[in-house]
Amino acid sequence: MSADREFQIASYQNQHGGNAPPNSQQGVQSYPPDPYTVGQHQPLLMPGSVRVARVLAYVAAGLAALGTVVAGVMAGPGAAGAVLGAAMPVIGVFICALRFARSGPWARVTAIVCASFLILFGLGALGRGVPTGIVWLGLGIAIAAALAPRRSGDWFRRPRS
Template identity: 30%
Template sequence: MSFGEPNNPYGQPQGQQPGYGQPQGQPGYGYPQQAPQGVPQQGYGYPAAPPVSPYGGGYPGAVMEMPGGVKSARVMLWIMGALNLIGGIAAIGLSFTLTNELEKQGPLSGDEETFANLGQGIMIGAGVISLIFAILGMVLAAKFKSGGNGVRIGAIIWASFAVLFSLFSLPLGVVSMALGVMIIVFTAKSDGSAWFNRNKQQY
Protein backbone atom coordinates (compact mmCIF):
# COMPACT_ATOMS: atom_id res chain seq x y z
CA MET A 1 0.00 0.00 0.00
CA SER A 2 1.60 3.18 -1.14
CA PHE A 3 1.20 6.58 0.54
CA GLY A 4 1.47 8.25 -2.81
CA GLU A 5 -1.78 6.82 -4.16
CA PRO A 6 -4.44 9.51 -4.36
CA ASN A 7 -7.38 7.13 -3.51
CA ASN A 8 -5.78 5.59 -0.46
CA PRO A 9 -7.77 6.71 2.67
CA TYR A 10 -4.82 5.92 4.94
CA GLY A 11 -2.24 7.66 2.87
CA GLN A 12 -0.59 11.06 3.20
CA PRO A 13 -2.97 13.94 2.27
CA GLN A 14 -2.35 15.60 -1.05
CA GLY A 15 -0.40 18.87 -1.08
CA GLN A 16 1.73 17.89 1.96
CA GLN A 17 5.14 16.40 1.81
CA PRO A 18 5.64 13.48 4.16
CA GLY A 19 7.78 14.12 7.13
CA TYR A 20 6.75 17.68 7.96
CA GLY A 21 3.71 16.84 10.06
CA GLN A 22 1.95 20.19 9.85
CA PRO A 23 -1.64 20.83 8.66
CA GLN A 24 -2.27 21.99 5.15
CA GLY A 25 -2.42 25.79 4.68
CA GLN A 26 -0.22 26.70 7.64
CA PRO A 27 3.02 28.55 6.85
CA GLY A 28 6.33 26.95 7.52
CA TYR A 29 8.78 28.07 10.12
CA GLY A 30 10.57 31.34 9.30
CA TYR A 31 7.80 32.81 7.19
CA PRO A 32 5.40 35.56 8.37
CA GLN A 33 1.80 34.49 8.69
CA GLN A 34 -0.60 35.89 6.14
CA ALA A 35 -3.29 38.29 7.41
CA PRO A 36 -6.94 37.17 7.09
CA GLN A 37 -8.84 38.14 4.01
CA GLY A 38 -10.55 41.55 4.18
CA VAL A 39 -7.92 43.02 6.52
CA PRO A 40 -5.68 45.59 4.77
CA GLN A 41 -2.05 44.56 4.83
CA GLN A 42 0.76 46.99 5.50
CA GLY A 43 4.18 46.50 4.08
CA TYR A 44 7.04 45.92 6.46
CA GLY A 45 9.10 49.04 7.12
CA TYR A 46 6.54 51.50 5.69
CA PRO A 47 4.61 53.90 8.01
CA ALA A 48 0.88 54.32 7.77
CA ALA A 49 -0.35 57.09 5.49
CA PRO A 50 -1.42 60.29 7.32
CA PRO A 51 -5.09 61.33 7.21
CA VAL A 52 -6.20 63.38 4.25
CA SER A 53 -7.12 66.99 5.08
CA PRO A 54 -10.41 68.34 3.69
CA TYR A 55 -8.48 71.34 2.29
CA GLY A 56 -5.97 69.34 0.25
CA GLY A 57 -3.36 68.55 2.92
CA GLY A 58 -2.64 65.22 4.53
CA TYR A 59 0.79 64.51 3.11
CA PRO A 60 3.87 66.56 3.92
CA GLY A 61 4.43 69.10 1.17
CA ALA A 62 0.86 68.87 -0.15
CA VAL A 63 -0.39 72.18 -1.53
CA MET A 64 -3.53 73.51 0.15
CA GLU A 65 -5.90 75.35 -2.16
CA MET A 66 -7.06 78.81 -1.14
CA PRO A 67 -10.80 78.76 -0.29
CA GLY A 68 -13.19 80.66 -2.53
CA GLY A 69 -14.18 83.11 0.20
CA VAL A 70 -10.55 83.98 0.90
CA LYS A 71 -9.95 84.52 -2.81
CA SER A 72 -12.93 86.87 -2.95
CA ALA A 73 -11.69 88.80 0.09
CA ARG A 74 -8.28 89.15 -1.55
CA VAL A 75 -9.80 90.56 -4.74
CA MET A 76 -11.89 93.01 -2.69
CA LEU A 77 -8.77 94.18 -0.89
CA TRP A 78 -7.07 94.86 -4.22
CA ILE A 79 -10.14 96.78 -5.46
CA MET A 80 -10.50 98.86 -2.30
CA GLY A 81 -6.76 99.50 -2.20
CA ALA A 82 -6.84 100.76 -5.78
CA LEU A 83 -9.84 102.98 -5.05
CA ASN A 84 -8.14 104.49 -2.01
CA LEU A 85 -4.98 105.04 -4.02
CA ILE A 86 -6.89 106.90 -6.73
CA GLY A 87 -8.83 108.86 -4.10
CA GLY A 88 -5.68 109.90 -2.26
CA ILE A 89 -3.96 111.12 -5.41
CA ALA A 90 -7.14 112.94 -6.46
CA ALA A 91 -7.49 114.65 -3.06
CA ILE A 92 -3.91 115.93 -3.08
CA GLY A 93 -4.17 117.11 -6.68
CA LEU A 94 -7.52 118.80 -6.04
CA SER A 95 -6.16 120.69 -3.04
CA PHE A 96 -3.43 122.33 -5.15
CA THR A 97 -5.87 123.02 -7.98
CA LEU A 98 -8.31 124.84 -5.70
CA THR A 99 -5.49 126.87 -4.16
CA ASN A 100 -4.28 127.97 -7.59
CA GLU A 101 -7.81 128.96 -8.63
CA LEU A 102 -8.23 131.08 -5.51
CA GLU A 103 -4.91 132.81 -6.13
CA LYS A 104 -5.93 133.64 -9.71
CA GLN A 105 -9.01 135.46 -8.46
CA GLY A 106 -6.89 137.98 -6.62
CA PRO A 107 -5.16 138.49 -3.32
CA LEU A 108 -6.90 136.90 -0.36
CA SER A 109 -7.60 138.60 2.92
CA GLY A 110 -6.20 137.29 6.14
CA ASP A 111 -9.23 135.18 7.05
CA GLU A 112 -9.72 133.90 3.51
CA GLU A 113 -6.09 132.87 3.26
CA THR A 114 -6.31 131.13 6.63
CA PHE A 115 -9.37 129.13 5.58
CA ALA A 116 -7.79 128.35 2.20
CA ASN A 117 -4.63 127.03 3.84
CA LEU A 118 -6.66 125.07 6.37
CA GLY A 119 -8.76 123.49 3.62
CA GLN A 120 -5.68 122.63 1.61
CA GLY A 121 -4.01 121.08 4.64
CA ILE A 122 -7.08 118.97 5.41
CA MET A 123 -7.31 117.70 1.84
CA ILE A 124 -3.60 116.93 1.66
CA GLY A 125 -3.77 115.11 5.02
CA ALA A 126 -6.78 113.09 3.90
CA GLY A 127 -5.00 112.23 0.66
CA VAL A 128 -1.87 111.06 2.45
CA ILE A 129 -3.92 108.92 4.86
CA SER A 130 -5.80 107.44 1.91
CA LEU A 131 -2.52 106.60 0.16
CA ILE A 132 -1.11 104.90 3.28
CA PHE A 133 -4.38 103.02 3.76
CA ALA A 134 -4.32 101.91 0.13
CA ILE A 135 -0.73 100.67 0.28
CA LEU A 136 -1.43 98.77 3.50
CA GLY A 137 -4.46 97.07 1.93
CA MET A 138 -2.48 96.05 -1.14
CA VAL A 139 0.34 94.63 1.00
CA LEU A 140 -2.19 92.56 2.95
CA ALA A 141 -3.76 91.31 -0.29
CA ALA A 142 -0.34 90.32 -1.62
CA LYS A 143 0.38 88.32 1.54
CA PHE A 144 -2.87 86.33 1.44
CA LYS A 145 -1.14 83.48 -0.41
CA SER A 146 1.74 82.94 2.02
CA GLY A 147 0.85 84.93 5.13
CA GLY A 148 -0.15 83.54 8.50
CA ASN A 149 -2.79 84.42 11.05
CA GLY A 150 -1.34 87.92 11.45
CA VAL A 151 -2.35 88.73 7.87
CA ARG A 152 -5.87 87.53 8.61
CA ILE A 153 -6.15 89.72 11.72
CA GLY A 154 -4.67 92.67 9.83
CA ALA A 155 -7.20 92.27 7.01
CA ILE A 156 -10.09 92.20 9.50
CA ILE A 157 -8.82 95.38 11.22
CA TRP A 158 -8.22 97.07 7.87
CA ALA A 159 -11.73 96.23 6.67
CA SER A 160 -13.20 97.46 9.98
CA PHE A 161 -11.58 100.87 9.50
CA ALA A 162 -12.80 100.90 5.89
CA VAL A 163 -16.38 100.34 7.09
CA LEU A 164 -15.96 103.08 9.71
CA PHE A 165 -14.62 105.60 7.22
CA SER A 166 -17.35 104.78 4.72
CA LEU A 167 -19.99 105.86 7.26
CA PHE A 168 -18.75 109.44 6.93
CA SER A 169 -19.11 109.40 3.15
CA LEU A 170 -22.60 107.94 2.74
CA PRO A 171 -24.30 107.44 0.34
CA LEU A 172 -21.13 107.36 -1.81
CA GLY A 173 -19.41 105.08 0.67
CA VAL A 174 -22.02 102.32 0.52
CA VAL A 175 -19.87 100.30 -1.89
CA SER A 176 -16.82 100.51 0.36
CA MET A 177 -18.96 99.56 3.33
CA ALA A 178 -20.34 96.47 1.60
CA LEU A 179 -16.89 95.35 0.45
CA GLY A 180 -15.43 95.88 3.91
CA VAL A 181 -18.17 93.82 5.57
CA MET A 182 -17.66 90.96 3.09
CA ILE A 183 -13.89 90.99 3.71
CA ILE A 184 -14.51 90.63 7.45
CA VAL A 185 -17.00 87.81 6.94
CA PHE A 186 -14.88 85.82 4.46
CA THR A 187 -11.66 86.05 6.48
CA ALA A 188 -13.37 85.32 9.80
CA LYS A 189 -15.05 82.10 8.58
CA SER A 190 -13.73 78.68 9.55
CA ASP A 191 -12.23 77.95 6.13
CA GLY A 192 -10.49 81.32 6.19
CA SER A 193 -9.06 80.56 9.63
CA ALA A 194 -7.89 77.14 8.38
CA TRP A 195 -6.17 78.76 5.39
CA PHE A 196 -4.20 81.32 7.40
CA ASN A 197 -3.29 78.76 10.10
CA ARG A 198 -2.33 75.98 7.66
CA ASN A 199 1.40 76.30 8.39
CA LYS A 200 0.80 75.66 12.10
CA GLN A 201 -1.40 72.62 11.33
CA GLN A 202 1.37 70.93 9.34
CA TYR A 203 3.74 70.75 12.31
Protein backbone atom coordinates in the same frame (compact mmCIF):
# COMPACT_ATOMS: atom_id res chain seq x y z
CA MET B 1 -32.05 44.26 6.39
CA SER B 2 -34.17 41.97 4.24
CA ALA B 3 -33.27 38.35 3.54
CA ASP B 4 -32.92 39.11 -0.17
CA ARG B 5 -30.42 41.90 0.55
CA GLU B 6 -28.43 39.65 2.89
CA PHE B 7 -28.29 37.03 0.14
CA GLN B 8 -26.97 39.61 -2.32
CA ILE B 9 -24.25 40.70 0.12
CA ALA B 10 -23.26 37.10 0.85
CA SER B 11 -23.16 36.32 -2.87
CA TYR B 12 -20.96 39.36 -3.52
CA GLN B 13 -18.63 38.41 -0.67
CA ASN B 14 -18.23 34.89 -2.06
CA GLN B 15 -17.34 36.23 -5.50
CA HIS B 16 -14.94 38.92 -4.27
CA GLY B 17 -13.02 37.22 -1.49
CA GLY B 18 -15.08 38.22 1.51
CA ASN B 19 -15.14 41.96 0.89
CA ALA B 20 -18.44 43.75 1.37
CA PRO B 21 -19.98 45.47 -1.66
CA PRO B 22 -19.34 49.21 -1.79
CA ASN B 23 -22.98 50.11 -1.14
CA SER B 24 -23.56 47.72 1.77
CA GLN B 25 -24.10 48.88 5.29
CA GLN B 26 -20.81 47.32 6.39
CA GLY B 27 -18.66 49.68 4.32
CA VAL B 28 -19.28 53.38 4.95
CA GLN B 29 -19.46 55.46 1.81
CA SER B 30 -17.55 58.71 2.02
CA TYR B 31 -17.37 61.78 -0.15
CA PRO B 32 -14.38 62.24 -2.42
CA PRO B 33 -11.45 63.97 -0.76
CA ASP B 34 -11.55 67.74 -0.57
CA PRO B 35 -9.02 69.20 -3.04
CA TYR B 36 -8.34 72.09 -0.68
CA THR B 37 -7.09 69.95 2.20
CA VAL B 38 -4.41 67.40 2.88
CA GLY B 39 -5.13 65.42 6.00
CA GLN B 40 -7.63 66.87 8.41
CA HIS B 41 -6.96 70.62 8.48
CA GLN B 42 -4.04 71.31 6.18
CA PRO B 43 -5.24 73.31 3.18
CA LEU B 44 -3.41 72.71 -0.07
CA LEU B 45 -4.91 75.47 -2.24
CA MET B 46 -5.96 78.95 -1.18
CA PRO B 47 -9.72 78.85 -0.51
CA GLY B 48 -12.01 80.92 -2.68
CA SER B 49 -13.07 83.20 0.16
CA VAL B 50 -9.44 84.20 0.81
CA ARG B 51 -8.96 84.84 -2.90
CA VAL B 52 -12.09 87.00 -2.93
CA ALA B 53 -10.81 88.99 0.05
CA ARG B 54 -7.47 89.46 -1.67
CA VAL B 55 -9.06 90.69 -4.90
CA LEU B 56 -11.36 93.05 -2.98
CA ALA B 57 -8.34 94.44 -1.12
CA TYR B 58 -6.61 95.08 -4.44
CA VAL B 59 -9.74 96.78 -5.80
CA ALA B 60 -10.03 98.92 -2.68
CA ALA B 61 -6.37 99.96 -2.96
CA GLY B 62 -6.86 100.86 -6.60
CA LEU B 63 -9.93 102.94 -5.78
CA ALA B 64 -8.06 104.69 -2.96
CA ALA B 65 -5.14 105.51 -5.27
CA LEU B 66 -7.49 106.76 -7.96
CA GLY B 67 -9.41 108.87 -5.44
CA THR B 68 -6.18 110.36 -4.11
CA VAL B 69 -4.99 111.31 -7.59
CA VAL B 70 -8.37 112.76 -8.60
CA ALA B 71 -8.62 114.75 -5.36
CA GLY B 72 -5.08 116.04 -5.86
CA VAL B 73 -5.80 117.18 -9.40
CA MET B 74 -9.22 118.68 -8.64
CA ALA B 75 -8.70 120.31 -5.23
CA GLY B 76 -4.98 120.34 -4.53
CA PRO B 77 -2.56 118.54 -2.27
CA GLY B 78 -4.57 119.17 0.92
CA ALA B 79 -7.54 117.25 -0.43
CA ALA B 80 -5.25 114.47 -1.70
CA GLY B 81 -3.76 114.14 1.79
CA ALA B 82 -7.22 114.00 3.33
CA VAL B 83 -8.29 111.24 0.94
CA LEU B 84 -5.07 109.33 1.58
CA GLY B 85 -5.54 109.68 5.34
CA ALA B 86 -9.06 108.35 5.08
CA ALA B 87 -7.71 105.41 3.08
CA MET B 88 -5.32 104.18 5.80
CA PRO B 89 -7.42 101.08 6.59
CA VAL B 90 -7.38 100.26 2.87
CA ILE B 91 -3.60 100.45 2.88
CA GLY B 92 -3.49 98.07 5.87
CA VAL B 93 -5.79 95.56 4.18
CA PHE B 94 -3.77 95.83 0.97
CA ILE B 95 -0.46 95.10 2.74
CA CYS B 96 -2.04 92.09 4.47
CA ALA B 97 -3.49 90.87 1.16
CA LEU B 98 -0.03 90.91 -0.36
CA ARG B 99 1.03 88.42 2.34
CA PHE B 100 -2.00 86.08 2.26
CA ALA B 101 -0.12 83.36 0.36
CA ARG B 102 2.87 83.24 2.73
CA SER B 103 1.95 84.53 6.17
CA GLY B 104 0.27 83.13 9.24
CA PRO B 105 -2.91 83.86 11.18
CA TRP B 106 -1.86 87.39 12.11
CA ALA B 107 -2.29 88.52 8.51
CA ARG B 108 -5.91 87.37 8.66
CA VAL B 109 -6.53 89.02 12.03
CA THR B 110 -4.90 92.26 10.92
CA ALA B 111 -6.88 92.29 7.67
CA ILE B 112 -10.15 91.75 9.57
CA VAL B 113 -9.28 94.58 12.00
CA CYS B 114 -8.40 96.91 9.11
CA ALA B 115 -11.61 95.91 7.31
CA SER B 116 -13.52 96.77 10.51
CA PHE B 117 -11.91 100.20 10.53
CA LEU B 118 -12.84 100.50 6.87
CA ILE B 119 -16.46 99.82 7.85
CA LEU B 120 -16.26 102.52 10.54
CA PHE B 121 -14.69 105.02 8.14
CA GLY B 122 -17.40 104.23 5.58
CA LEU B 123 -20.13 104.82 8.18
CA GLY B 124 -18.44 108.07 9.20
CA ALA B 125 -18.30 109.23 5.59
CA LEU B 126 -21.97 108.37 5.11
CA GLY B 127 -22.78 110.30 8.29
CA ARG B 128 -21.02 113.37 6.88
CA GLY B 129 -22.93 113.00 3.61
CA VAL B 130 -20.02 111.75 1.50
CA PRO B 131 -21.51 109.31 -1.02
CA THR B 132 -18.31 107.29 -1.48
CA GLY B 133 -18.70 106.05 2.08
CA ILE B 134 -21.04 103.35 0.80
CA VAL B 135 -18.17 101.93 -1.29
CA TRP B 136 -15.84 101.69 1.73
CA LEU B 137 -18.64 100.30 3.87
CA GLY B 138 -19.45 97.59 1.32
CA LEU B 139 -15.82 96.67 0.72
CA GLY B 140 -15.09 96.48 4.45
CA ILE B 141 -18.08 94.22 5.09
CA ALA B 142 -17.21 91.98 2.12
CA ILE B 143 -13.55 91.61 3.12
CA ALA B 144 -14.34 90.86 6.76
CA ALA B 145 -17.05 88.36 5.77
CA ALA B 146 -14.74 86.63 3.29
CA LEU B 147 -12.00 86.17 5.90
CA ALA B 148 -14.32 85.01 8.70
CA PRO B 149 -15.13 81.38 7.65
CA ARG B 150 -13.35 78.41 9.18
CA ARG B 151 -11.75 77.38 5.88
CA SER B 152 -10.07 80.80 5.73
CA GLY B 153 -8.71 80.28 9.23
CA ASP B 154 -7.48 76.82 8.29
CA TRP B 155 -5.57 78.36 5.38
CA PHE B 156 -3.72 80.80 7.62
CA ARG B 157 -2.98 78.12 10.25
CA ARG B 158 -1.50 75.65 7.77
CA PRO B 159 2.07 74.47 8.24
CA ARG B 160 4.54 76.13 5.94
CA SER B 161 7.45 74.37 4.34
